[in-house]
Amino acid sequence: MITVNVNASKNYDVIIGENILSILPEKLENLFGRTKVMIVTDSTVHSLHYEKIKNILDGAGFENDVFVFPAGEKSKSKEVLFDLLETLAEKHYTKADVLVAFGGGVTGDLTGLAAALFLRGIHIVQVPTTLLSAVDSSVGGKTAVNLKAGKNLAGVFNQPELVLCDVTLLETLTEEIFADGMAEVIKYGVLADSDLFAKVENGNVKNNITEIISRCVEIKRDVVSQDEFDKGLRQLLNFGHTLGHAIEAESNFEIHHGTAVAMGMVMASEIAYRNNLTKENTSERIEKACRANNLETVCPYNTKMLAEYVVSDKKISGKTISFIIPEKIGKCTGVKLGVEEFVEMLGEN
Ligand SMILES: NC(=O)c1ccc[n+]([C@@H]2O[C@H](COP(=O)([O-])OP(=O)(O)OC[C@H]3O[C@@H](n4cnc5c(N)ncnc54)[C@H](O)[C@@H]3O)[C@@H](O)[C@H]2O)c1
Known part of the structure; x- marks a missing residue:
């Protein structure tokens, strides 16, 4: 397991290693206490890996929900963003709670933006599941959705508070x-x-x-x-x-x-x-x-x-x-x- 500390407007750890998803509850508890967790994920990652993360959170006694959207770049849209925000509001999420972006760059960008907008800021943790999101999009705080005129045109800087990269999740990626x-x-x-x-x-x-x-x-x-x-x-x-x-x-x-x-x-x-x-x-x-x-x-x-x-x-x-x-x-x-x-x-x- 390797930890890289990022010192930007937020100071946070990026933890990379094999089979480390199990340390998520302990890390959440240290950072935020016993919060409610919204797992945000796309349809593909949901079918491959959701059970794993849910069992880990359930096992540690964390109340959790899931928001699933269709996999693919087209979901980096204002429609999916606002569906997520409405879901958080309906489920009475508060500023003390946390969003976990569980997926690739699309999930990370979308969730990071939702976390900045909801109640003007709710906790955000990135759990990348693609190599691209592990090496790039989960770190550094750029978040966005696409507009008709082009990519990433509506976004903010919002650093995560933790990045947990379990490399065994990458084993299901297509070549x-x-x-x-x-x-x-x-x-x-x-x-x-x-x-x-x-x-x-x-x-x-x-x-x-x-x-x-x-x-x-x-x-x-x-x-x-x-x-x-x-x-x-x-x-x-x-x-x-x-x-x-x-x-x-x-x-x-x-x-x-x-x-x-x-x-x-x-x-x-x-x-x-x-x-x-x-x-x-x-x-x-x-x-x-x-x-x-x-x-x-x-x-x-x-x-x-x-x-x-x-x-x-x-x-x-x-x-x-x-x-x-x-x-x-x-x-x-x-x-x-x-x-x-x-x-x-x-x-x-
Ligand atoms: N914020 C940033 O700094 C930054 C940097 C680079 C790229 N990006 C953005 O990231 C996006 C691209 O990221 P991406 O390539 O991760 O896209 P993605 O999130 O769409 O993931 C690619 C595909 O892989 C699938 N997938 C994810 N994890 C999987 C797993 N473990 N096993 C099997 N399939 C899995 C997804 O369902 C999806 O179909 C673009 O929108 C790009 O603009 C952002």
Whole structure:
């Protein structure tokens, strides 16, 4: 079991290990006393793992309820968010009670936002069940739902009070969804740790998964503790995401977040080298690492389609793009580009 402490606007532990779901009641009791617990989970995680968490809470005498929503990105919506808020109100939850986000990034983002809104703040614990949520979305406090105009457009920063990552829950992930998480792991390696990159670049990571997740969480912790509210440094975590978000949206979310990020990382490193923004060409090694971890890297869309998305996205979020590029494996920097300049660099294919 490994504990990483995050010191942001809330100070909290991220605990990672095998078969550690059983320590949830003890941790809840230490943090909040004997509260009521609302488990928020999607339909897939509900059918695979709900009995486990319920038995653990029942066994420890914690009163608990469950809110289940349909699995998938489409549930990161204002409708599901307000269903959850109404359910909390109907069941008379109070500020002393706790929401447990039991699932992947969709569950975590949705529950984190609901926790910030309900009674202007109710306790929130993240129990990630995908690799992506373990290494990324459960830590750092970004929460959101999607709007018609785009992803994550309605959200707040709301740090969790505990993250409990039981890696045995990841054993039921499909290869494809596990691979999505590996895109974010590879991202951390390119961003900040060439040793981590070397450890994962040939695939076969499952035996070391606790250590790999912990290292990713440490890297995220280091960034978030310096720039919790995304004013500068935290944008480095968006390596591969400018184009990744465009690819995800263009596919109507058929291409998962992680796969889109893998494609986005390869494209970003190629664009950076081709346009003399970097001296080293890292794209080949990044592409190989993604492929070794079962990630598709060839973007099915032409750059014109992606450029249109980036331009319309920037109409909402600002005039310049902070384009994150790898100087070398283990170090990224951000360059500010005008939207048109960025579109020109994308080139045509
Ligand atoms: N808040 C942040 O900082 C942050 C960072 C990165 C990504 N995100 C968001 O996270 C989301 C993507 O996260 P995700 O990939 O975890 O998506 P997800 O939550 O939709 O999970 C992916 C799929 O895996 C299934 N699943 C979850 N746990 C499982 C398990 N243990 N066994 C079998 N199946 C399981 C889910 O039911 C779902 O179908 C996106 O909405 C993205 O925007 C947020």
